[in-house]
Amino acid sequence: MRAAVEWAGLAVVLGWAGFALAGLWAGPLGASAAGAAVAALVLARRGGLVVSGAMALLSPVGVMLPALALRHMAAAWGLPVAPFATAELLIFLAAYGLFLASAMGLVPVDLYRLGYAPVPVAAMVLAVCGYGLWSGALFLPLVAVAGQALWVAGLGSSNWFDHVLHAMLVPVVVVALIARAG
């Protein structure tokens, strides 16, 4: 079952990559068709070098990357999606950088290990819900609780942070910030 969840996540993320590339030339319909084709190829060619290499690189895929991919595609189709504020992205980048540094032993506190323990995880998810309530945005609470549900069900990583964060968020956020600056 863990594998099914991971493959679904990878298919969405790589399908989104196909959608984004095709979107440079085609409209939402053509881009979506390209994205769906890529996602189908991912699921069909799981044993192939490229796809199994992508899984090796990105696993555990988690919830956040596929959720962002779906969110971006929904926005392209004209659905109402509230963008993250620039300040939110900057604060996230700084906090996530600190988090990764702590996981590498560069600061004296190991924040990552909090993600194995039920009480800190429950507190963090509720804090994200509180932030969502304050800011009026559903996306982050949705990701946090979906990640908690998968974590409790034992589907995927035994660390909650792996469900709701991903190292690839760093380039994604940096590109988003650069695009805004331009």
Place this chain on the structure above:
Amino acid sequence: MDTVALAILALGAMSLVLGAVAIRRDRPLCWQFALPAPLPATGEGRFETVLDYRPETGQAHAPAILPRDGGLSVVWFEGSAEAQPDVDIRGVDLIRNGDGWQVSDPAPRLTRAALGRALEPRQLVVTLGNTVAHEAMPGRFFATVVSVGGWAMAAIADVTMSPAGPVTARKLDLSPILNRSFLVKSPMLAYADGSHALPAYFEMGPTFGALVRFDAKGRVRDRRWMRSRRAKVIQPMIVPLDARRALAFLRDFDRSGTLWLCRSADGGQSWSAPEPTSRPNPSAPVAALALGDGRILMAANDDATAPDALILSISGDEGASWREIHRLSGPGALRYPMLRRVGDAIALVHSTGGKRGIAAHIMSASWLAAR
């Protein structure tokens, strides 16, 4: 109240339920070490070399001891060179046969292709490295797996084996950096409740040693680190002294020329800052084993004038001083030792000839007692 706020409140309520379920079923970890019983020093004193394997070409390195009925298996990684995309895990079985040992022919045990298929989810495996027995789960072992890049991009896979090869495997969830840069070298550590912990280490630029704890399903439940600002410590070799105290011997990746040591006084929950010892070390891992009578047996390259020699030493004062009892030398460097009890004897394995071969020795308790 608008729809979004209501939806978030509903998510919050769901989170409360999920949190309650997780908290209710969580079992606190035991932090009391299990101590081994003393070895019975009966019978003839013997130290015998039971395996001296040298492949015709390429490298064979980092042997591990896996327990099995009637004896042990010795497995190692072998290929054209370390970290190359032709490295697989090979091994032999050593079965006690009367007074001697019967050794099977070296054969593949875990190939990259088979492991890639067994991994959940299936994924590319480029090369393999150090292995360690999964003491809590017979028939399983931990393998160092590289899918992308070099050792700094390695992960640890928990592999369930059958006679035909790997059945299932999953990578341990140990790092938020694409789950990368954790490796194994040293045997697991037993706790009083029957659970085990895995010594591991991180080496992506910064380095640290780690102690990994598991839940009842074998999933990672916690990790504690051994971190130094003065040395690049890796490959912790942990020896319990009593139910709460333990020593962790650490290799310095930076070649300070000495062995490093840190201590725990709370069952491994926290570790002191590593300090250099007076023991020379050519940036090589050591093996150590509590003998159950207060003494510690160590295999290490700790002669500064002969760094390729592997020296067996005993400490009777919790590692404060050491007495050499036996010396193994040549050809080439003898590295990556591992020690383990096998019935009423002790097995020692190591690589020979600068990663060009594998040796295994069996020493009886009487042989040790006489030294």
